[in-house]
Amino acid sequence: MSDLRATQRLQLHRGFTLDHARELVDYFETLGVSHLYLSPLLAATPGSMHGYDGVDPRRVDPELGGEAALVRLAEAARKRGLGIIADIVPNHLAVGGRDNPWWQDLLRHGRQSRYAGYFDVDWEVDDPLLHGKLLAPFLGASRLEALAAGELVLAFDAGEFHFDYFEHRFPVDPLHFDAILAHGDGDPLRALAAFDGTDESGRERLEALLDRQHYRLTHWRSAVDEINWRRFFDVTSLGGLRVEREEVFEAVHAKIFELIERGLIDGLRVDHIDGLRDPKGYCLRLRQRLERLRPGERLPIYVEKILGHGERLHLDWDVDGTTGYEFMNEISALQHLPEGEGVMTTLWRAFSHRPGFEQELVDARRLILDSHLASEFERAARSLLELARSEPGQRETPLGRIRRTLRELIVGFAVYRTYADIDGRPLEDQVHFEHARAFAAERLDPPERALLETFERWLGGEAPGGFAEPKRGLRLAAIARFQQLTSPVAAKALEDTAGYRFAAALARNDVGFEPDVFSLDVDAFHAAQLRRAQRFPRSMLTTATHDHKRGEDLRARLAVLSERAEEYAECVSRWVEQSGSIRDDPNVPNRGDELVLYQIIVGAWPPALGNEDESGMREFTERICSWHCKALREAKLASHWLFPDEAYEAGCRQFINALLLEARGASVRAEIEALVAELAPVGALNSLAQTLVKYVAPGVPDLYQGTEFWDFSLVDPDNRRPIDFERRRQALKRVQPLDHYLDHWFGGELKQQLINAALGLRRESPRLFIEGEYVPLVVGGAQSERLLAFARIDAARAVVVVVPLHVQALIGERRIDRPLVPARCWEDSWILLPQGFEGWCDALSGTTFEASARHQEEGRLAVSSLLATSPVALLVGDAVEAG
Template identity: 45%
Template sequence: MTIPRATLRLQLHQGFTFDDALAQLDYFVALGVSHLYTSPITTAQPGSTHGYDTVDYGTVSAELGGEAGLRRLAAKLHERGMGLIIDIVPNHMGVGGAHNAWWRDILEWGRHSAYARHFDVDWHSPDPALRGKVLMPFLNAQYGEELAAGRIELKFDARDARFYVAYGPHACPICPTDYAALLQSTNRAGLDALAAPFQGLTTQPDDQQRATDARKALLAFVERDGTAPIDFVLEAYAGADPIARERLHRLLERQHYRLAWWRTATDEVNWRRFFDVSALAGVRVERHDVFEAVHKLVFRLYADGVIDGVRVDHVDGLADPREYCERLRQRLVPLRAALPYIVVEKILAHGEALRDDWPVQGTTGYDFMNDVGALLHDPAGAEPLAEIWAGIAGTRASFAQVQLDARREVLAAYLCAELDHAARALHRIAREQTATRDFTYASVHRTVAQLALHFPVYRIYPANGLRGPLDNRYFDIARDAARRALPRASRAVLEQVDAWLGGRTPDADAQAANNKATRAVRDAQSTAQTGVQNGPPNAPLSHALIAQRTALALFSQLTAPLAAKAAEDTAYYRYGRLLSRNEVGSDPDDFARSVDDFHAANRERQRRFPHALLTTATHDHKRGEDTRARLAVLSELPTEWGAALRAWSTLNQPHRRNDVVAAVNAGDWAPGPMAEAMLYQTLVGCWPTDLDPGDEAGVRALAERVAQWQLKALREAKQRTNWLAPDESYESDCQAFLFDILAPQRRDGFLDALAGFVARVAPAGALNALLQTTLRLTSPGVPDLYQGTELWDFSLVEPDNRRPVDHALRAAALDDAPPAAKLPHWRDAQVKLAIVRRLLALRSRSPELLREGSYLPLEVRGALAQHAIAFARRQGDACAVIVGTRLAATLIEGQAPLVASARWGDTAIVLPNGWNVPQWHDWLSDAVRTADGENTLPLRDVLAAMPVAVLSNLARAHA
């Protein structure tokens, strides 16, 4: 197996292509990573900046450089001894627009399309207007308004002789069964003749081939006579004339889709989306034919040695993640001698672990990001900060309570269609059984809603339609909470839904009775010589199992997006005790972790998934790794932080909007107390280390970045504005407040106060960042470096965290000087870059040491023991001791991120028995350390030059 030594994540798009990555190859080699790890490479919607809206799984994106560009990059990587891992998106595709051939085909042919089962479409919607149709919720206003305005137009594509309806960038094909009527609508002889082959067409597969042949004649006619005759057809359906508009409407009513206002999707969409994004449709990759079609390119690239592994995006969106991972590995393994490297994007709840029976190397690293992030927080700050936030928010609600409220809102306002799909699947099961046929849809709907609201993890993973003990551990929590919330009359429904959602297989006695009845019916039909062909005796059992598994999948595909939307996209923007804990994969109520907790997590990862990715920054993070590291310092200084908040709020009160109203209705001013407090945290976290408050251009650039974050944060909070119904006046007032408080004339007021506070916490924040970087590069697992974060990463949520990277700046900063030599100038971040390079060099020097080596927590003794963390790694004769400073805000003197040597006093690391290493070489300072007579390493020596140290019996090659 090709296990990466370290990966570097690159966000590819038309502004940064394969060739652009290739141009930086020398830098990547010098940095020391072993594999590039890219965002999706398949063809996405034109202009996509992320690649997650795939429209063609079978081709490499031309915007990125096409397959030739990909192969050029891979070849050069292999020449340099490196590899390539790609992100794949099996869960969803980009729809709408005009570029997804699969989606266009189902719009054209409906449920008889060759791709009708490629997407999770409910072709049997209870809504008569959607039966056999696909909802297309892409209109900017209501259907009638857009139709009357002439923005929905009938058009003709002369390149392949197709009629289609155009709306902005969206192209919806007209079914060929209507071509005869269209061509005959103008009573022109030439067109009447062309209409003949289209007469009597149906949507059946054989007639689809007839339509293809008929189109060829139409295409030949257009190539010979031009499109002028066709233009008469289009005019007959032009929307300006009421009669023509009505004709167009009737034509649209006959299609296999229903054009609709985008807001209808929340309630009526009849296909599975990615979360609540109506431009991304769920793919049924659990079907064998779909799986093969989705992965055909991946298999070919892996077989050809172009790629070495994959990162599976949003694995929890799949019907059966375990089965998917098994199938993926089974298909990849025979293609090459080297085994594939597979990691999955999986968000683990507090206390949850990745399942042992998934044949993958581990997760993409959000769990590690949470572990190390929590380690940086002082548990003593949790309650004081909670008190401060309660005073601002006017409530002492925990994050769990805030999240539960968010779940209710998201389920009711954003995912009600998904709830409906799951409830209807269960109600269908109820109707098919005599014992439960009187369970009403409303009672099942209420029950499913309560289960989803209280589900403690993203989802469960039943095997063969049955929940296992671990699934029950989580399901029982939701069931017990639902029982308390539901009326007594619904408890029988709850117990039955519990059974249908994997609690047990369909009842054997009931199935036996059903089988007997089925045989009796079959015999009677045979006697009557009806000619009806019946299924085998076990058909009802098969049907029951299929129905139960369908319901299970739909329920899991509801709980996963609900958990994500409620936490990451809502509650994280409502709860502001300390924003550094409001991160993907984290639980803000799990405020801090001890050193022992961190060691336990590392040892567990080494035991179960030793090759999982370790990350501290991603393309989806809410705040950059160094933004979070700085904000964590506030947990050590809650009193100072509370005083600063009060002072800044008073100082900036004149800049609030609608403050006169606020005197009557407290909290109605803009931005409001909670949004204002979160804004101050954000400014403290992302203020650049080298920004002078007098630098008008620099402050303005920062304000513009924060304004993007602010707009997203306000809408995600869904309190005074949201994405569905934006309050643009409130949003404008909030932006004006932001630009006012950062205006040049505030230099001697708020700007100086803000910069002064940042100066107070920035050294401790930098120390946290260096510790975080060191732990990521030395803990069990594969360290992942997100593009550009070799230097300070004070980014915010996307698109801020996907800004272009100045690789030239980073390449110019590479040299052989030890990180310790760069610490005095820590603000330029070269010390961080130097740590990354040195520790990647250590991983290259002895790959097995930090990849396979044993992990041993080390005891720290002395007065400041709680301010240090230490562990050892050993593989054969090679060993290393990793030491770091933590919770140092009150220990740092001056502006360097370093605790003075004398402050450590008697604090020392106790080395394991038998570790008689004559000399320890510090890879971060080039110093040589020696253990004292008690086989301990005094921190006054080990941490004299740097806040972190990596000591090894392996000397650097040139040392």
């Protein structure tokens, strides 16, 4: 198996199984990746399209083909020199339903279940109806209504009684079987007749039987206020695991470890590392186990971690890096022109009447704490209350004061979480805690400000290991509750709320992005790459994921709006004025939601789509309608997941249909199409630049499935649509001159060729790209500010990347029909090539650059020559032989 050079991300499900992946191994190898990077493999909820809702970690999912199919895939991969990286989900399992055997046993036996310690359940709540029980908020109505409607019924099969409710099964404690059987003289089927919920007496028996179980069935909305077990974010169908316990760690990973030991899996991607109680301890334990399973090998471990502003992944976790969201953010910000920020923000504020992003985020954090995660917040507050009761100087601290102080502290967090453990808060986390504490102090009264100082000590400022029990355990519990709460609050508030409420520039709103940071200059971008090369040279680099909000090429096109902000603002103002003829209701959609629509339509419009293509327009319209409905609910303003405003959503759908399909929207639609035609080639040039930088920058590039062609996808499930891999396979076989790909750039083959060329260099010189230097190159001349140039260098070879930035001003009024800047636009601009190398050749175009093409002094190369026929440059030079 080859060294880790690049990964091919594949989303597995019953429509794309392990055997489907096996059939494509030859294509992936020819393209140039070294590893297949698979979504979760273990048994998930039947019909799952992603695998993150696992139900049984002891077996490979049969819907994916089972273990036999994994063996076939691994064997085929080995023959082509490829490895496999598997996605694992140690934080949670799918609960509810009927397919999780651990959860079913927990419902059946409660605290006496052998799996009671597997799930993070608080059995000691104050509510007498819930004390010692598990809240089961899975009903679509009240319990009484579900019984009376005959939806919640007692059933018997396989030797046991259970309650059935649609797809859910709730086991009956076996201790109550005899009491049930008594109603049927020992015959279970006859006994069921006495428990008919549509009959008053039967309903009373059912309610009495339900009251004796180890769970309390309730309406799903009750989870917000009453749930007594940890979930994944606010998703009640996903229950948190206590993987920090050795028994749970072993059980959750047993199958994965077996597959690694057998050589079927060669690395791991850890989902949602911030959900774990002790990420550092988990990662170190995982590393130690992999070293024992495969001695002498360093199998890669990647963690799905979103880094906040100024945050760095901790070096002492002994992982190889993150899954690459920070790179995705960096390259996007680099392609935004800072001068566009003011215009686009003003446009948004004028029409939406919404506050700035910082206030949106603060408001969203408060909303999430007070609604979606109110139960989790209460558990954290009570954990601190219990700690206060153990401290002589804090015993009289009221719960209300704790709640107020804790709320402001969490609202002030600028990162997902800190990583305090038994040794206290790591030094690198201190600045983030201090930031939150300062935020809270400005908003609290003196008594709460004093309590903040106490919280600083309790929540990691003092090492819990320095205290005896029970104080040590109380502090560790409070720290865990706090840190496992700040993470979902951050995610729900930023990714799933504020990111949909603030839409000045949608390309700057994505997973792991900083929407309040509009742009990044070249020096800052170089600095970020140098840090990565030093700290995590094997960290993953991505520009598209199964979780992205907007496809990589959609974001690249929307970045062009920052260069044409004034013109775009004029267009939007005109469209809003003209939209009166399209609206069935003058208030639907509101102006903010309408502006969001225009921006997403401009960004997502497929390059080859024309108004005359009725079938294509209908498909595109349906995608936009689905996206907009989700966006409305995520924003939680005009509609909401918990209580959708179906009338408003229907009005928005009517508006979109009128805009994109009906005659009354023709004039606005024609203007949108004309703008897209101008933006698309420049956006494609941004895409090619983004692509090339990713494949040469320090780290391991990840290719999300299908994005070797253009990716104008929207948020899931749109970004998980079926991929025509056969078309991609055939395109890779047909090698054409670069001019051909430029002339036919709509199809995406140009992007695929660029990826293939870059990966070919990685195959030839793997260590250059992992261990070689990252060297920012000197650029000069009239258009030097519109260039990014860097080199990767080792003793034998140098690879140089030159890509254009913010080229709209170069093109000016001229419209280009291909993603290529006319050579004359570069005027006298030049780059300074690394010294000591010769034989420079562009790996994409095949053009060679000899001394005659350079300025003789200092090894300068004219950009007008370098980018005359190629949209970007990927130069290769070999070291000059000594003597």
